[in-house]
Amino acid sequence: MYKVLILGGTSEGVALAKKLSEDPILIPITSLAGRTRGPKIVQGLLRQGGFGGVKGLVEYLISEEIFAVFDATHPFASQITKNAISACKSAKVPLVRLTREPWVAETGDDWDNVESIAQAAKSIPVGARVFVTTGRQELEPYFKRNDIWTLVRVIDMPSKQLELGKGKFIAGRGPFSVEEEVDLMGAYRVDLLVSKNSGGQSSYGKIVAARRLGLPVIMVRPPELNLEIIIYYSLREASEWLRGYIN
Ligand code: NAP
Numbered sequence: 001m002y003k004v005l006i007l008g009g010t011s012e013g014v015a016l017a018k019k020l021s022e023d024p025i026l027i028p029i030t031s032l033a034g035r036t037r038g039p040k041i042v043q044g045l046l047r048q049g050g051f052g053g054v055k056g057l058v059e060y061l062i063s064e065e066i067f068a069v070f071d072a073t074h075p076f077a078s079q080i081t082k083n084a085i086s087a088c089k090s091a092k093v094p095l096v097r098l099t100r101e102p103w104v105a106e107t108g109d110d111w112d113n114v115e116s117i118a119q120a121a122k123s124i125p126v127g128a129r130v131f132v133t134t135g136r137q138e139l140e141p142y143f144k145r146n147d148i149w150t151l152v153r154v155i156d157m158p159s160k161q162l163e164l165g166k167g168k169f170i171a172g173r174g175p176f177s178v179e180e181e182v183d184l185m186g187a188y189r190v191d192l193l194v195s196k197n198s199g200g201q202s203s204y205g206k207i208v209a210a211r212r213l214g215l216p217v218i219m220v221r222p223p224e225l226n227l228e229i230i231i232y233y234s235l236r237e238a239s240e241w242l243r244g245y246i247n
Pocket of ligand 1: 051053
């Protein structure tokens with residue numbers, strides 16, 4: 001039996017755990033940072049919480065006798081990816097990244113590509129009714145804008161009232177269909193969307209919805225990591241990579 005660690009927190013991580021758990025010689029262990037209450041159910045084993053940096057991850061890989069690691073974390077989760085590279089090198093455990101290619105603007109899209117959430121918040125025109133979908137970890141730059149109205153979608157509602165100037169928090173966990181996104185943006189009379197360029201299908205509905213409604217999008221570019229790591233964009237290729245080590 002081979003224990004395989006999946007660094008997750010994405011729909012790709014969930015799908016990978018399902019696929020690997022179908023193989024009787026594999027024991028997939030999904031690792032989540034533990035940021036959301038009531039995470040999605042995954043096939044195989046689950047562990048939650050940080051490892052304690054590179055050192056903690058090395059210790060985990062050795063003590064749990066991990067055979068290989070899949071980094072299926074979100075394209076914007078750069079710290080854990082860097083840690084995984086260092087830790088796997090040190091513990092001599094094979095590592096591969098399963099990720100998504102960023103979205104590319106299509107005809108009819110009106111995107112303003114920016115480098116950071118701080119820049120995104122600054123770029124919002126005065127008086128805009130903006131739908132913010134960049135997560136709850138970096139909300140401060142939006143809160144500083146009292147001259148806009150903000151609809152913030154988060155997975156878990158904040159436990160204490162955050163200082164949102166004018167606007168509203170709503171809770172929701174994707175994937176959302178294009179129709180759901182169109183209805184939501186229409187109901188709140190949103191005239192601008194802010195999104196991370198996360199790639200993939202699971203959160204693409206809002207991008208199509210903005211296109212359909214003719215709304216501009218402030219799009220935060222993914223971090224350029226330039227890392228030494230094998231990257232696959234498909235589940236099939238990533239699981240074949242593992243087969244190469246077992247056979
Ligand atoms: P990050 O900045 O790269 O990581 C910060 C720290 O969180 C890491 O050093 C690690 O702590 C811990 N961590 C992150 N992912 C982990 C995992 N899968 N298992 C165990 N520990 C993990 O990550 P982030 O941007 O805060 O994202 C956290 C998690 O949410 C990721 O797993 C990611 O896939 C998911 N997520 C992120 C985004 C996003 O926009 N950033 C969006 C959707 C989902 P230690 O150093 O203590 O090990």
